[in-house]
Amino acid sequence: MSTAYCMKCEGKHSINGETSKKAKNGAYLVRGKCSKCGGKVATFKKG
Ligand SMILES: [Zn+2]
Numbered sequence: 018m019s020t021a022y023c024m025k026c027e028g029k030h031s032i033n034g035e036t037s038k039k040a041k042n043g044a045y046l047v048r049g050k051c052s053k054c055g056g057k058v059a060t061f062k063k064g
Pocket residue numbers: 023024025026027030051052053054055056
């Protein structure tokens with residue numbers, strides 16, 4: 018499971034229902050919902 022910085026919680030939390038998509042720069046864009054508040058979060062992962 019990945020973690021992302023949540024703007025609402027102002028902290029790092031695990032991502033619920035994460036989906037990853039390969040970005041142009043070779044990294045992976047991981048998107049999902051914050052496990053704490055349910056807000057949308059996104060983070061980049063190196064491939
Ligand atoms: Zn949150």
